[in-house]
Amino acid sequence: MANNTTHTIEYRTLSKILLVLLFLTFVTIGVTSFHLGPFTVTVALLIAGLKSFLVLSNFMHLKYESLLLRILVAMVFVLFVVIVLITFIDYAYR
Amino acid sequence: MSNSTEKIEYVSYLDYQGKYKGFLSWIMATDHKRIGLLYMYSIMTFFFIGAFFGLLMKIEMLSPGETIMKPQTYNGVFTLHGILMIFMVVIPGLSAVFGNFFLPILIGAKDVAFPKLNRFSWWIFIVGSIMAVASQLLKDGPPDTGWTFYAPYSSQTGTNVIMATAAAFVLGFSSILTGLNFIVTIHQMRAPGMRFFNMPLFPWALYATAWIQLLATPIIGITLLMLIAERMFQIGFFDPALGGDPLLFQHLFWIYSHPAVYVMMLPAMGVITEIIPTFCQRQIYGYKAVAISSLAIAGVGFLVWGHHMYTSGMSDQARWFFSLLTFIVAVPSAIKVFNWITTMYNGSIDVKPPFLYALAFIFLFIIGGTTGLLLGSVATNVQVHDTSFVVAHFHYIIFGGMGFAFFAAIHYWLPKMYGRMYNFKIANIALVINFIGFNLLYFPQFIIGVEGMPRRYFDYPAQFQPMQVISSIGGFILVAGLILMVFNLVKGAKSGPVAPSNPWNGSTLEWTLPATPSLENFDEEPVIKENPYDYK
Amino acid sequence: MSEKAIHVEEHRDDEASKLGMWLFIFTELLLFGGLFLVYSIFRAQYPTEFHQSSLELSVTIGAINTVVLLFSSMTVAMALTAIQKNDQKRALIFIGITLFCAAAFLFNKYFEWGHKIEHGLYPGSDLMPLLDRGHLLYFSLYFFMTGLHALHIIIGMTLLIVCYFKVKSKNINDHDYVLLENGALYWHLVDLIWIFLFPLMYLIS
Numbered sequence: 001m002a003n004n005t006t007h008t009i010e011y012r013t014l015s016k017i018l019l020v021l022l023f024l025t026f027v028t029i030g031v032t033s034f035h036l037g038p039f040t041v042t043v044a045l046l047i048a049g050l051k052s053f054l055v056l057s058n059f060m061h062l063k064y065e066s067l068l069l070r071i072l073v074a075m076v077f078v079l080f081v082v083i084v085l086i087t088f089i090d091y092a093y094r
Numbered sequence: 095m096s097n098s099t100e101k102i103e104y105v106s107y108l109d110y111q112g113k114y115k116g117f118l119s120w121i122m123a124t125d126h127k128r129i130g131l132l133y134m135y136s137i138m139t140f141f142f143i144g145a146f147f148g149l150l151m152k153i154e155m156l157s158p159g160e161t162i163m164k165p166q167t168y169n170g171v172f173t174l175h176g177i178l179m180i181f182m183v184v185i186p187g188l189s190a191v192f193g194n195f196f197l198p199i200l201i202g203a204k205d206v207a208f209p210k211l212n213r214f215s216w217w218i219f220i221v222g223s224i225m226a227v228a229s230q231l232l233k234d235g236p237p238d239t240g241w242t243f244y245a246p247y248s249s250q251t252g253t254n255v256i257m258a259t260a261a262a263f264v265l266g267f268s269s270i271l272t273g274l275n276f277i278v279t280i281h282q283m284r285a286p287g288m289r290f291f292n293m294p295l296f297p298w299a300l301y302a303t304a305w306i307q308l309l310a311t312p313i314i315g316i317t318l319l320m321l322i323a324e325r326m327f328q329i330g331f332f333d334p335a336l337g338g339d340p341l342l343f344q345h346l347f348w349i350y351s352h353p354a355v356y357v358m359m360l361p362a363m364g365v366i367t368e369i370i371p372t373f374c375q376r377q378i379y380g381y382k383a384v385a386i387s388s389l390a391i392a393g394v395g396f397l398v399w400g401h402h403m404y405t406s407g408m409s410d411q412a413r414w415f416f417s418l419l420t421f422i423v424a425v426p427s428a429i430k431v432f433n434w435i436t437t438m439y440n441g442s443i444d445v446k447p448p449f450l451y452a453l454a455f456i457f458l459f460i461i462g463g464t465t466g467l468l469l470g471s472v473a474t475n476v477q478v479h480d481t482s483f484v485v486a487h488f489h490y491i492i493f494g495g496m497g498f499a500f501f502a503a504i505h506y507w508l509p510k511m512y513g514r515m516y517n518f519k520i521a522n523i524a525l526v527i528n529f530i531g532f533n534l535l536y537f538p539q540f541i542i543g544v545e546g547m548p549r550r551y552f553d554y555p556a557q558f559q560p561m562q563v564i565s566s567i568g569g570f571i572l573v574a575g576l577i578l579m580v581f582n583l584v585k586g587a588k589s590g591p592v593a594p595s596n597p598w599n600g601s602t603l604e605w606t607l608p609a610t611p612s613l614e615n616f617d618e619e620p621v622i623k624e625n626p627y628d629y630k
Numbered sequence: 631m632s633e634k635a636i637h638v639e640e641h642r643d644d645e646a647s648k649l650g651m652w653l654f655i656f657t658e659l660l661l662f663g664g665l666f667l668v669y670s671i672f673r674a675q676y677p678t679e680f681h682q683s684s685l686e687l688s689v690t691i692g693a694i695n696t697v698v699l700l701f702s703s704m705t706v707a708m709a710l711t712a713i714q715k716n717d718q719k720r721a722l723i724f725i726g727i728t729l730f731c732a733a734a735f736l737f738n739k740y741f742e743w744g745h746k747i748e749h750g751l752y753p754g755s756d757l758m759p760l761l762d763r764g765h766l767l768y769f770s771l772y773f774f775m776t777g778l779h780a781l782h783i784i785i786g787m788t789l790l791i792v793c794y795f796k797v798k799s800k801n802i803n804d805h806d807y808v809l810l811e812n813g814a815l816y817w818h819l820v821d822l823i824w825i826f827l828f829p830l831m832y833l834i835s
Contacts, residue, residue, distance in 0.1 A: 006714070008711055009707065009711055014707050017704070022700060025828075029693060044829035044830070055825065059706075059814075059818050060814075060818045069649070073652070077659075080660065080666075083349060086412075086415070087671065088670075089412045089415050090409045091671055091675075092409075092411075092674075093409035094407075207646045211650075275650075277649075278649050278653065311657070312657045312660040312663070317664060319778075320665075320774065327754040330763070330766050337762075339672075
């Protein structure tokens with residue numbers, strides 16, 4: 001038993017998360033039908049980010065994992081964003 | 095084996111009889127030490143094949159025009175030399191050979207976290223290597239793109255680019271799995287009492303390396319897949335004729351391949367950091383600075399890829415930005431050099447072959463590193479971009495740095511790997527020959543590079559001939575030295591005098607073990623020191 | 631030679647296995663990350679063409695697939711909860727539902743792709759080279775990204791099928807469920823990627 005350190009998440013909690021995720025999905029579809037211009041992508045990405053945060057922290061149990069693992073996951077996303085931004089230093093000014 | 099006095103009967107890992115016998119007991123082995131040796135044998139084989147092709151190039155360059163091969167053959171030869179040396183020798187080099195063998199021992203573990211995955215990594219390494227060699231032999235002819243596979247040429251040339259890129263993809267997968275294994279090993283398998291900050295510095299370097307392998311390699315993986323898809327379906331990611339952007343390929347390629355340089359260099363620095371305190375019998379100067387600088391190199395190293403692309407038409411803003419970051423990444427590397435040298439100060443230095451190789455490493459690495467800064471500043475880079483100056487620079491870093499560190503590591507750890515000792519005198523002679531040969535081979539290329547000799551060119555004007563000839567002579571001297579060195583090592587490993595368990599009076603954990611460790615390394619719980627380098 | 635010296639101790643370290651899975655997920659994220667980078671650059675260069683092309687995709691099918699994947703992500707998490715509660719029967723049902731959803735996703739994808747291919751829109755077709763650069767790049771990326779994603783669905787399904795039989799044979803139980811945990815983590819990764827793929831491919835205006 002000592003080996004199992006994973007937190008048990010109740011069915012109720014999981015279903016609630018799913019409802020939030022579905023709600024957010026429909027919000028994204030709704031938002032893109034308005035013409036927000038350049039902000040559409042921003043909004044869509046923000047919502048996607050929120051959704052992935054929910055999946056990571058609840059479905060993937062990250063909420064209950066060690067601080068170290070949470071930092072590592074955050075680091076990977078930050079690294080990717082930084083690489084994209086740096087690449088755009090080239091493309092935006094060419 | 096004589097010293098079987100422990101409670102558990104001691105059996106050397108070399109004599110251990112498992113489920114499999116003979117040849118199978120090696121290729122089916124999950125023991126990290128055997129896997130390390132498997133990597134070493136395969137990597138040394140590829141190294142000599144690569145060196146042979148390097149020598150062919152040097153013969154070709156003896157005189158202007160066609161000397162021994164046609165231009166297209168020359169293109170194939172330098173491509174094969176690059177693919178072999180980069181993907182099959184220097185990237186796996188130190189981390190897969192000495193990392194596998196010594197990482198678990200240095201942190202007091204019995205094996206890596208996933209021994210079967212480790213074996214699987216070696217298998218796919220071999221599969222990838224076979225594919226790389228096959229790409230040379232298939233009917234469309236050897237790829238002629240250079241190891242960089244730059245688009246759009248790589249999506250248009252008729253040669254076996256698909257096979258070569260698929261090989262690089264498979265080799266990358268092997269590298270990822272090794273990195274994954276090492277990170278988990280360091281996090282989960284440290285012996286009780288071994289914290290991050292009393293871990294020896296070679297594991298620290300491997301830890302930083304493993305993160306690069308894990309996070310950067312998938313980018314080249316997807317890039318090569320896109321290149322393959324482009325060739326097969328005419329998709330048009332990179333080929334301007336199909337709507338693609340060739341600069342994007344360079345970006346993606348270097349997002350991996352620059353950090354990959356640190357995959358080669360960081361473990362090399364780690365090895366040197368192990369060797370210097372041992373032979374100076376002195377505590378490493380600035381333990382924490384050396385440990386953290388490994389992580390700093392890995393972190394900043396991810397963000398400097400654009401300095402390979404100054405002349406490619408990248409925006410000015412990007413050029414100064416990458417140049418700035420390149421100068422920043424030099425700082426942690428320099429910290430390491432200062433710390434090595436300061437460690438020697440006031441030490442009781444014991445001049446043995448591993449230490450001499452480490453000194454040669456520092457000398458060559460300083461030349462390679464400072465010329466790297468010349469290349470990192472945009473103004474000088476534009477002058478010498480794609481000349482043999484660049485060739486000389488990266489050979490000073492990769493061969494003079496990583497290669498000499500590899501030789502230093504073999505000379506340092508051979509008594510622990512085989513339980514036998516090589517001849518010091520021959521080792522020293524081989525070192526001197528290697529050092530002279532190396533500098534003769536590559537230093538002239540700095541000079542003709544500044545004068546305008548382009549890299550990868552089959553032909554050159556007559557004014558460059560004297561330097562080209564010196565360089566080729568250096569190549570022959572170097573290969574002769576290498577053969578002498580390997581001959582001495584093989585002879586030592588096979589029939590040298592039996593080595594004591596701690597021939598160098600080292601203080602890290604591997605020297606507490608018998609001359610050849612047993613299958614599980616530590617038959618008793620290892621005693622972990624608060625300070626891994628507690629000399630004096 | 632004593633027995634202990636030759637017998638490699640069978641030890642189990644669930645923390646290590648899980649950390650290993652997470653690291654593998656990092657690798658996968660950056661594998662797709664490279665594609666997202668390419669996507670973002672080309673999208674910045676050809677915004678209108680990308681918009682026009684995205685209208686060719688059916689938002690309905692995309693939305694249905696999103697719902698299917700989110701739902702399956704929940705059921706696989708529930709399968710883990712069931713195993714932790716030592717409820718083998720429910721665990722099997724939940725894995726079964728997940729696998730069904732995965733198959734439904736692929737079924738949908740098959741029709742979506744089939745529809746495009748019928749219209750001659752596929753890499754290597756005669757029509758593709760006639761498109762202008764923006765459209766060509768959009769459809770190239772569409773096929774490449776969704777194709778790679780579908781491949782990951784298949785890998786995830788294979789993992790979950792293995793888990794299904796191991797649960798059935800009680801090799802995965804409330805004392806030892808790290809394999810199911812890792813299978814579930816992998817399945818969430820597939821979901822995670824789709825969360826970004828859906829708005830970027832189907833919903834760009």
